[in-house]
Amino acid sequence: MTTVPAPIHSTSDPRMGLGERLHGWAVSVDHKRLGIMYIAAGLIFFVIAGLEATLMRLQLIAPLNDVLTPQGFNQMFTMHGTTMVFLVGMPVLLGFGNYLIPLMIGARDMAFPRLNAFGLWLFVFGGILLYYSWIGGDGLYGLGGAPDTGWFAYSPLTSKAFSVGHATDYWILGIMVSGFGSMTTAINFIATILCMRCPGMTMMRMPLFVWLMLTVAILVLVALPVLTGAQVMLLLDRFLGAHFFDPQQEGSVILWQHLFWFFGHPEVYILVLPAFGFISEIIPVFSRKVIFGYPLMVAATVSIAFISLGVWAHHMFVIGMPPWLNSLFAASTFLIAVPTGMKMFNWIGTMWGGRIRFDTPMLFATGFLVMFLFGGLTGIMLAVVPFDWQLSDSYFVVGHFHYVLFGGTILAVFAAIFYWFPKAFGRMLSEPMGQWTFWLLMIGLTLVFLPMHMSGILGMPRRVYTYQPGRGFEIWNLISTIGVPFQIAAVLLLVINVVKSLKSGRVAGPDPWDAWTLEWETASPPPSENFRKIPTCTSARPLWDRKHPEDPDSNYE
């Protein structure tokens, strides 16, 4: 049965040379190290994408500015969007899944450790391939550079005639390769969750984060192959002269939009469901209450995933679909607000009457509730077809999805970093610095993204490299850009916090937050085999049961 190998050298062992330590990480198949590498690589890309966004904001600070050339601006928004979705969101969230799932279900590792390492390195290689386009994108034509077709790469912009050089090819291949990595990881998640749970861990006793990652993995397996297929078609168009998306030869540009958004909308939920998972773990612990409505949360999760597969054409209202299709997709989009609303109420219900401790993770979680609600409400506004006709492809949409993905996913990721950092590294992050990070980020995010709704309603289209003075856009763009330094300061403060705390942070111990899920039962950082002895569980809060044998949760199941 289970054999525990001899303890391996810790990476922090000072006797080991740097080369030896790096080699240890590079050849590792340990889910914890792979998870940390996923998150670290994702955060490096986060900084790169942030710099790209900063350049765009500098260009837009005043009308008729010339920080960037028009083509440079196009490359910036394409690389920013692509990087944030594929090289920041996915890997960071999959990284947390990698690190946490085996610990939370009481397993020693993922179901397929080698496949896991393979997935990580595919993602890293895909990211490098995409960024290599700055160098190699010129191709034989000496034109091009980075991709400049927008993150959804609408045809015919991507055809040979309009996308000279190899920029688009690097876009296709980089995303495809990192997509293969995500798909192998998704297979690994599902196999791990279904097959590797510790004794007593039934499906309905799993932490909600594990439920959400299971759902996300299924969405990845449905959505990403369709994108890969569409990208293969585009490659065939570009290299073998096929006509899938070639309107000159009766091909249809609308087909690309359908295939892309059939992937693209579930992708949004792939990016936000793990954030729901973080929040569902953090809010109960810091409210000192059991999560409110666990079975309903599971049901809402599965419904969101299911409905999210049937809403993709709400990205395409302006292409002129028949009214019945518009109505259908508007209705399904409204419908998805119902289970999402249930989740909101359940989180608030968990906080209600609890003894809330506003440590940094909880601050971020509360910030998430407010910001994500705002982004969700503007999303419902955009689901109204005539409203969307008016504001589609305006800055209102940019503001909307930044509230969902920054105010939602990124805030939740910050919450997760502060919550699980002590587990991964054995030391607490500095609490005062964490509070500063939170407030700087909240101010920055409001200053940058709230005015975008205004400039959008005033008629400013997205993806324009500049604008004429005198149309009322100046003030909103100026405020947006003023918010950028706040966000930069917040991220810098987090980096300083991490570096300082790794050296001299307070020692955390196995369970610094007095939490209830299994990852807090083992040492911080966990030994390479996770648990000396495979744990057992008798309820959804195994650690509560062990801490309170007089009143275990299992009495109420």
Added chain:
Amino acid sequence: MSSMPLAHSAPASMPSRGKVGMICLIGMESWFFAGFIVAYLFYIGKSSTGPQPRDVLDLKPVLVNSAALIASSFTVVAALRKLARDEMGAFKFWMALTILLGGYFIYGTGVEWKGLIEDRHLTISTNLFGTTFYSLVGFHAFHVVVGLLMLTSILILSMLGHINVVRDHMRIELVSWYWHFVDVVWIFVFTTVYIVGMRP
């Protein structure tokens, strides 16, 4: 050291991770094919120039091909039965037959494509029919080739005496699942290309 996966196995009551992994892979691949089938259906009858399906596709050889591929699903089941009873000779025979049938399918596809390209002048860039036909049928054929490579590796390993029934039965069964999947995809591809696509 750290590059070795920790030895572990799932508790007895849990499903096998190999089976779950293979089902996930098959589900994922199905969605990949779904994209190409949707594209084929979307573009049926949209080509105003070049050859049309009914002008150039010949159903008879394709039916023979399909029969060979579908038969190979049964022979691989027979091979697994023999393997379970540790009858290695019969196992090798049925595996070899499976590979031959699958190989015949690929050969038949090759002959069909040669005729289409050389005699009918239909290539992937001729018109939308060519574009969707070669990509859909081609990706299926590619999956058949991958399946054949796996089956052939198993046959070679068994001839070298490296197959251990207790250890490897599950692994070979999983490969056979993949092979059945390739077969089922062909039924969908066949229906799309040769039945729906050729309707008057």
